[in-house]
Amino acid sequence: EAQVTQNPRYLITVTGKKLTVTCSQNMNHEYMSWYRQDPGLGLRQIYYSMNVEVTDKGDVPEGYKVSRKEKRNFPLILESPSPNQTSLYFCASSPRLAGSTDTQYFGPGTRLTVL
């Protein structure tokens, strides 16, 4: 089944404790992206990747890192989480991006709480 998977689905952690949220897609998509969803703010793009080893900042990249060593995986890293990073996070992928019109496929979401 074609899908985007994220792990963990729920995570409660404490300030400053490094964490990684994994994202994987099995559709051979080139483009992958991370979003955070907050009430009243909608979805905001954190980072995106056009292809392996190609990443770029979205609208709210501060406090996050990403890597794209393999086409299928796009982990989101919080080196030193803070309470303002408490949010619902979504990973998404699409076949290609530059100038294309492809729609995105979203993962189920990761609800992160930073105490």
Place this chain on the structure above:
Amino acid sequence: AQSVAQPEDQVNVAEGNPLTVKCTYSVSGNPYLFWYVQYPNRGLQFLLKYITGDNLVKGSYGFEAEFNKSQTSFHLKKPSALVSDSALYFCAVRPYRDDKIIFGKGTRLHILP
């Protein structure tokens, strides 16, 4: 600055009535426009998109959207609402030749039985 606006936080419609969820955008060039739906505890699902051509776009679950270039709008519509349409709806825009995607804040649609 490029942006997408969904002016209504919530829309209430009686079952069987037509529904409209509004979206306006401000981007340079010709945009690509999308609607996504989010059901409780789920990720976003694609509904429809406008790229070029006919201003009326038909999508999943009986939804359609009308692109209006002069009003820079892309309103989502359905002729007859179902209770199962109750969800959170997001409008999104990809500016032409831009890698980023901009989402609106979302509109919660309540269909009343």
